[in-house]
Amino acid sequence: MDAPIPVLLLHSAGRTPQMWQDQVEAIGAGKPVLAPWLAGLRPGRSTELSLTGAADEVLATMDRNGISCARLVGHQLGAMVALQVAATEPGMVAGLMLSGAMIAPSAMALRLQRAVIRLLPNKSLTESGATKADLLRALDLIATADFGKRVGHITAPALVVAGSADPSRSAAEELAAALPNGRYEEIPGVGADPSLEAPGEFNRLLLEFLKLDS
Secondary structure, eight states, X not given: OOOOOOEEEEOOTTSOGGGGHHXXXXXXXXXXXXXXXXXXXXXXXXXXXXXXXXXXXXXXXHHHTTOSSEEEEEETHHHHHHHHHHHHOGGGEEEEEEESOOSSOXXXXXXXXXXXXXXXXXXXXXXXXXXXHHHHHHHHHHHTOOOTTTGGGOOSOEEEEEETTOTTHHHHHHHHHHSTTEEEEEETTOOSOHHHHOHHHHHHHHHHHHTOOO
């Protein structure tokens, strides 16, 4: 039997790698899973935040762990980094499962996300060590992303997940349609954080995507 393909779980800004705890447990012990900090978001590390820098660090993490090809699971900024990795080194990506990603952010979506960030209680960011300024900086970074000319070259199987109550779900549908091997799945009654709001249903989709038994 072939060895399972490693999985890398890429967190969002304002969250820590711990956000994937339910997914790590669902995948199960003995499976190759990594949930690294994204470069530029780790507390105490004054690394400049950039899509290319974060993607390069993901590739370096794979290299350090002897991983030549992996499936990438990412949320929001982590999903954009996963797209950057797939666009840069397509041969190293066996699959993508993305939530909160988009081809190119719309002005309306960015305004909405800025408003949400400003309303966040500071205590909700304590665990990650991030500030609202950090989140706004990450949002500015996402605003510069445009995969329109490259998304058609990302041929790995891709599952794009959104909640039915997520205001940005149309962007997820657009991304899934643009990816050559993309598929869109919507989780009913869920907002912008499907892996946290509905871990059971998200994990079902994840295990199906990874072709693992639940």
